[in-house]
Amino acid sequence: MNKVFLIIRREYLSRVKKKSFIVMTFLVPLLFIGMYALIGYLIAKGDEFGDVKNVTVVDENGMFRDQLKDAGNIKFTYTGESYEKAKAGIIGKEDAYLLHIPVATANTEILSSKKAGAGMVSTIEDQMNGIIKNNKLIAAGIDTAVLHRSQSHINISAKQITKEGEKDAGTWIAYGVGFLCAFLIYMSLFIYGTQVMRGVIEEKTSRVIEVIISSVKPFQLLLGKIIGVGLVGLTQFLLWIVLSIVLTGGASTMIMKNKADTAQTAIMKTSPAGQAAAMNTAVEKSNDKDMSVKIMQQIQDIPVAYTVFTFLFYFLFGYLLYSAIFAAVGSAVDSETETQQFMLPITLPLVFTFILSLNFIINNPDSSLSFWLSIIPFTSPIAMMIRIPFGVPLWQLGLSMALLLGGFFFTVWVAARIYRVGILMYGKKASYKELAKWFFYKE
Amino acid sequence: MLSIRNIVKQYGSYRALDDVSMEIEQGSIFGLLGPNGAGKTSLIRIINQITAPDSGEILFNGQKLNQSHIERIGYLPEERGLYKKMEIGEQIIYLARLKGLSTDEARRRIKMWFKKLGIESWWNKKIEELSKGMQQKAQFVATVLHEPELIILDEPFSGFDPVNAEVIKNEILELNKNGATIIFSTHRMESVEELCDSIALINKSHKILEGKVKDIKGTYRxxxxxxxxxxxxxxxxxxxxxxxxxxxxxxxxxxxxxxxxxxxxxxxxxxxxxxxxxxxxxxxxxxxxxxxxxxxxxxxx
The missing domain is CATH 3.30.70 (Alpha-Beta Plaits)
Structure with missing residues (x-):
């Protein structure tokens, strides 16, 4: 046991001391956050980055004159020119659009030298529909004030009823957390599994293996290596988790504080008479605009300890199960290029589960397919993580964990039998038949 | 010292060792000879308990070979190597600790050996920065550091220039003089005549000759x-x-x-x-x- 500890220590320290580990640990969360911030920024400000689109409106029945509002980077100008003349005017001009509304509004068309973007077309369509609808309602004798008040914005908030009371179901956050955990496990099974495989191949090609196993049993070496690399992964994840909790924690308190401040000042500023109205707008505002506050609240509702525990469990045992197979593959080959033929059966269940997770499980977390995928040891680390945020019955979680443990012991046993022979075989092209033979060799 | 009795080792349908027996005397230098693929490495691996025989047994000082003997055996494999990215001092300490030495004891002995072989300045060098011959020296130190009673050397001189081969040869002789039994697997027959007291010749999984070098040569007069x-x-x-x-x-x-x-x-x-x-x-x-x-x-x- 002391020897296994020595091996773990070497495997762990030799990796953690590397510069690449330190860089990865601190850079990856920053990169992720930076990437999301950039995407969010670009989406929010997307319109500003586009060129201004000048839309000349030729309105033949006059219903829309001065009714279309500039939106984003779309600027409307109205002209009394004839359709033909206006059409001639935009030929060859970039970013010049001609919106032609004939008497029969259903035949409206937009002309331009460049293709009009779908977002632009739908913005104009929405505005026109709104105007026509309003006009019709007014024609039917409905007061515009009533009309204005009748407009509503509804956000449905999903609540789960539990014994302790209602709680926010936070569907979107469940999506996000499930996806993130599954994605991290998916990635890490590959990253750390491959590290184990590389380590085995390195020992084989550098021929240090024979020296080592004249001192320890192959199984001790295998175990030490897998645990050592696993601890490296755990260290990295714990650092990532701590970093991201600190970062999101900081971000959420900042956002919440900001929102509260603006709402309060809005109320304070208005006279008592106008206060009620201001309240209304403030509430309305917080209803449709303050998604960010909501998201932050939902994030705070996540049972952190439970999620982190299940994540670490599935990461750890999923990793142990797969890395044992990766190690067996590493022992069977002489170089990394030869691993191809054995990689497919390893990657297939992972990729399969991952794709199904994104397209199916996340939308049907309680279906029977989702259930089975989250029970079978080879697919459960990913499938179960998708299901966790949606709530999983305790017996299913227990069964899944127990089977994963069993699967881990089984694969380690099989992998170790192949490994002990493989590490001493040089220059022999290993096939599946060969691996099976090694498995049945006596000690 | 080492008594090898009726060892049989089968790999699938291939029989690597067929009823091989030999006696290795305490304090002797024993040459294990044979052409490539004869079964030498299989036998050495069994002595090192890397693999186990299908039948037969090995006695170490009259005791059935077991895990406790691992620390009393030093093995220099023919296909040798060390971790390329690891520093040499740290690496030999690691290997010595796997053989049961404490860190301090290992450090002390490595310093002594490095001084003896004139390689003290290498302590912090990575293996990949060293020449082949230097690597071999380091590996030799790693093999004998825990002062094993039985040293198994598989082609110990390959990779050495004549000067360093002589240095290593003298170290082997000194270790032997100090009581270590040495098993010496090689193709270089001139070193067999120079060093070995007894030999065993293995061919095609069978032992075909065994005895003292002097006696064998006598029968061939x-x-x-x-x-x-x-x-x-x-x-x-x-x-x-x-x-x-x-x-x-x-x-x-x-x-x-x-x-x-x-x-x-x-x-x-x-x-x-x-x-x-x-x-x-x-x-x-x-x-x-x-x-x-x-x-x-x-x-x-």
Whole structure:
């Protein structure tokens, strides 16, 4: 046991001391956050980055004159020119659009030298529909004030009823957390599994293996290596988790504080008479605009300890199960290029589960397919993580964990039998038949 | 010291060792010889408990070989290597700790050995920065650091230049003098004659020869003598107690290979030729280990 500890220590320290580990640990969360911030920024400000689109409106029945509002980077100008003349005017001009509304509004068309973007077309369509609808309602004798008040914005908030009371179901956050955990496990099974495989191949090609196993049993070496690399992964994840909790924690308190401040000042500023109205707008505002506050609240509702525990469990045992197979593959080959033929059966269940997770499980977390995928040891680390945020019955979680443990012991046993022979075989092209033979060799 | 009894090792349908037995005496240098693929490495791996035999047993000082013996054996494999990215001092400490030494003890001994071999300044160098010969020296240190009672060396001189090969040879002899038993697997027959007390020859999974080097060579003596002299050609009639097997001459320099008849006296050859001229060389032709090795293996095939 002391020897296994020595091996773990070497495997762990030799990796953690590397510069690449330190860089990865601190850079990856920053990169992720930076990437999301950039995407969010670009989406929010997307319109500003586009060129201004000048839309000349030729309105033949006059219903829309001065009714279309500039939106984003779309600027409307109205002209009394004839359709033909206006059409001639935009030929060859970039970013010049001609919106032609004939008497029969259903035949409206937009002309331009460049293709009009779908977002632009739908913005104009929405505005026109709104105007026509309003006009019709007014024609039917409905007061515009009533009309204005009748407009509503509804956000449905999903609540789960539990014994302790209602709680926010936070569907979107469940999506996000499930996806993130599954994605991290998916990635890490590959990253750390491959590290184990590389380590085995390195020992084989550098021929240090024979020296080592004249001192320890192959199984001790295998175990030490897998645990050592696993601890490296755990260290990295714990650092990532701590970093991201600190970062999101900081971000959420900042956002919440900001929102509260603006709402309060809005109320304070208005006279008592106008206060009620201001309240209304403030509430309305917080209803449709303050998604960010909501998201932050939902994030705070996540049972952190439970999620982190299940994540670490599935990461750890999923990793142990797969890395044992990766190690067996590493022992069977002489170089990394030869691993191809054995990689497919390893990657297939992972990729399969991952794709199904994104397209199916996340939308049907309680279906029977989702259930089975989250029970079978080879697919459960990913499938179960998708299901966790949606709530999983305790017996299913227990069964899944127990089977994963069993699967881990089984694969380690099989992998170790192949490994002990493989590490001493040089220059022999290993096939599946060969691996099976090694498995049945006596000690 | 080591008693190998009826070892059989089967890999699938291939039998790597078939009923191999040998005795290795305490304090001896034992040569394990055989052509490539004969089964030497399989046997060494069994002694190192890397693999287990299908049947048969090995006794270490009369005790059945078990895990506790691992720390009393040092093994230098033919296919050797170290972790390329690891610093050499740290690496040998690691290997020594796997053999049961404490960190401090390992550090002390490594310092001593490095000084002896003139490689003290390498402590913080990574293996990949060293030449092949330097790596071999480091690995030799790692093999003997835990002062094993039994040292198994598989082709220890490969990769060394003649100067360093001599250094290592002397270290091996000193270790042996200090009581270590050495098993020496090699193809280099001249080093066998130089170093080994006893040998065993393995071919095609079977042991075909075993014994003391002196005795084996003795049994291969066949009363052949080599004689060189300067003078006139010797007429040899049927009455002489020997026959000429080979004769070469340049001018008046003669070189003869003679076969002495059974029961004949070597001195009779000398007295016969003393009259013919000046004898410059006279010796019994004893086959070299190399010849015995090739002869034995060819006999088998």
């Amino acid at each position: 066949n009363n052949t003598y080599l004689l060189e002299y300067a003078g006139s050609k010797a007429e040899i009639n049927g009455a002489a107690p020997f026959t000429v097997v080979e004769e070469n001459n340049t001018g008046d320099e003669y070189r003869l290979k003679l076969q002495l008849a059974a029961g004949g006296d070597a001195n009779s050859i000398l007295s016969h030729f003393m009259a013919k001229g000046h004898i410059s060389r006279f010796e019994e032709v004893i086959p070299t280990m190399n010849e015995i090795f090739i002869d034995k293996v060819n006999q088998m095939n």
